Amino acid sequence: MDIKAFFDLGNQVLLVSALVILIIYVRKTTGIAKSSQLAAQKLKETSAASQQVAELSYKILEEMQRARSLLTAPIIKVFFKREKGRLFFVLQNIGTGLAKDVRYKFSPELRGEDGKNIERIVKLGDGLIDTIPPGYQLKNEFGHVGYYIDNEFNTGEEYNLDMPREFDVNIEYTHAVTGEKISYTYKLDLRVPTGACLQ
Numbered sequence: 001m002d003i004k005a006f007f008d009l010g011n012q013v014l015l016v017s018a019l020v021i022l023i024i025y026v027r028k029t030t031g032i033a034k035s036s037q038l039a040a041q042k043l044k045e046t047s048a049a050s051q052q053v054a055e056l057s058y059k060i061l062e063e064m065q066r067a068r069s070l071l072t073a074p075i076i077k078v079f080f081k082r083e084k085g086r087l088f089f090v091l092q093n094i095g096t097g098l099a100k101d102v103r104y105k106f107s108p109e110l111r112g113e114d115g116k117n118i119e120r121i122v123k124l125g126d127g128l129i130d131t132i133p134p135g136y137q138l139k140n141e142f143g144h145v146g147y148y149i150d151n152e153f154n155t156g157e158e159y160n161l162d163m164p165r166e167f168d169v170n171i172e173y174t175h176a177v178t179g180e181k182i183s184y185t186y187k188l189d190l191r192v193p194t195g196a197c198l199q
Helices: 003-071 115-128
Strands: 076-083 086-093 099-107 129-132 137-144 166-175 181-189
Touching: 076 099, 076 166, 076 181, 086 099, 086 129, 099 115, 115 129, 115 137
Parallel strands: none
Antiparallel strands: 076 086, 086 137, 099 129, 099 166, 166 181
16 A cells, blocks of 8 residues: 555544544533533522522511511500590500500590590690500590480480580501501490490
8 A cells, every 4th residue: 555545544534533523522512511501490490499488588577577566566445435424535555565656636526515624635646645555544534424425314315416426536656666657547436335436
């Protein structure tokens, strides 16, 4: 065999070897690319799962804060009370937390026979109550039951019909721990028996 044929044969062997190596290389890099793509997909899924876990953790923390707030929340209840022929306007903290900056307002305006006590009740509602601790009751007398309703013979007859009997009482206060502003509107009726209120 001559030298030219030998080099041609060697050249062809090198080309075939290079082609085989190239095919092996392409297959390997394709496998690597598929593995990288699969790893990227798994990373994306893991990231999505991590995002969901983070969102769920945030929601759990929010719920824990709400639960804590409820456990330490003041709840101010307002009502009229009849006691020994007298009428009282009562504010009571039935919650477990301290209420700050307590304000309330009657609609229509509270009126009655005892102008001095009614004026005091209205002024208290303008922000004179700094705090009401849990379980505390602030009871304010404002007149006789008999001024509005027959209290002696229990006939249910009403007197002084020009005076309002039903009131909306809007109460606002601040949760001492969280600083949250809380407000309610109670519907009160002087004709309803002792301690009852509608909300």
